[in-house]
Amino acid sequence: MLPWIHLATATAPQGDRLRLFRRGDEFSIRLDGGNELMNSRLGGSEEALATLALERLAGRPGPRVLIGGLGMGFTLRAAQAAAPRGARLIVAEIVPDLVSWAGQHMAAVFGDCLSDPRVEVRTGDVGAAIRAETAGFDAILLDVDNGPDGLTVADNDALYADAGLLAARRALAAGGILAVWSAAPDAGFSKRLSRSGFDVTTHTVRAGRTRRGARHTIWIAVRQGG
Template identity: 45%
Template structure:
């Protein structure tokens, strides 16, 4: 049944509040769950995590058969579900995670979220890139077999205005360039977006499709998938 918050026991408690170069980020606890809020916009919490895990699983499943030790870039550390899922899978080779908010990195390294991500951060395959994902994709020469991106509530609902560049033709071209042939782009969204699917096709991606994770109320969370041609 849906989780309903009581007036007292489940009132949110602010654990940390930081002002950074991209605005305010807040870590809250609500009952047994943790929440991340950015500039007043709810990003994610620890109540479920199925769609964040699907982001990783679907990307790995879509890679060409027989590819060994694929490298994955996770865009956004968040509450750590995607990183933990990747580190739990021995088939991944390099696991890089780009997170621009130092506060979020701190909450994982020595804060309340370490219980989710601690083993993954200690994994020798894991590298934390404290950088803006959009800028990194535009400037790096590194290439990955999978890009698993979850920095917004979706292509149509960005946390900051600059993040919109990721879903633009130029941003999708950067994603395409950062993938190896046959590589997979996976993008998390709080709702399906037919317009984004078309934008992926316009950017030269193949096999564009959407996988859904049902929620208690409202539209399903989704992962948009697209493949760079071999």
């Protein structure tokens, strides 16, 4: 078996160190200590995040979609495949090095998706992008810090606690979609979504594209009211 080759290291704003590895045509991003955050062969659930959300926007000719986290681009590429020509896809990535890796080390993974005129990549906190908008997005897709479990980290309250969900609701147009990826189910988060003014459905999907791999959870939350 081919060995893993260390390609690059980045430091996130919170201080976490991320390492990029390659083995043949497979890529892996890991935290210091070896915990894998993402792998180029396991993007099925991240793709489902976009597909499930964009299905709900069928008929909107120019949806404006905010994607929280670039990662390896799984969610972005799935959104590109599902979105109409007039869509605008805004990606907020808090770690600048990940954007650089996309065009350098992982160019074979990303292809030409970042040159799509519908795509805008912003380096910054997706929470700030949400709080800056009022009824400005048709969908917000969040794949940040393993999902609502991120509440164990104070910085993630801005996304997954009550105040963060209310901010997301304000940022969405009528009938807009908040889609959230998580490594695990969370009944408490479903309740928070409901009391924040969303009609919620929960989906269990596989990490792999062939019904293999870990089971992940996706919430599709539709903004209620005007």
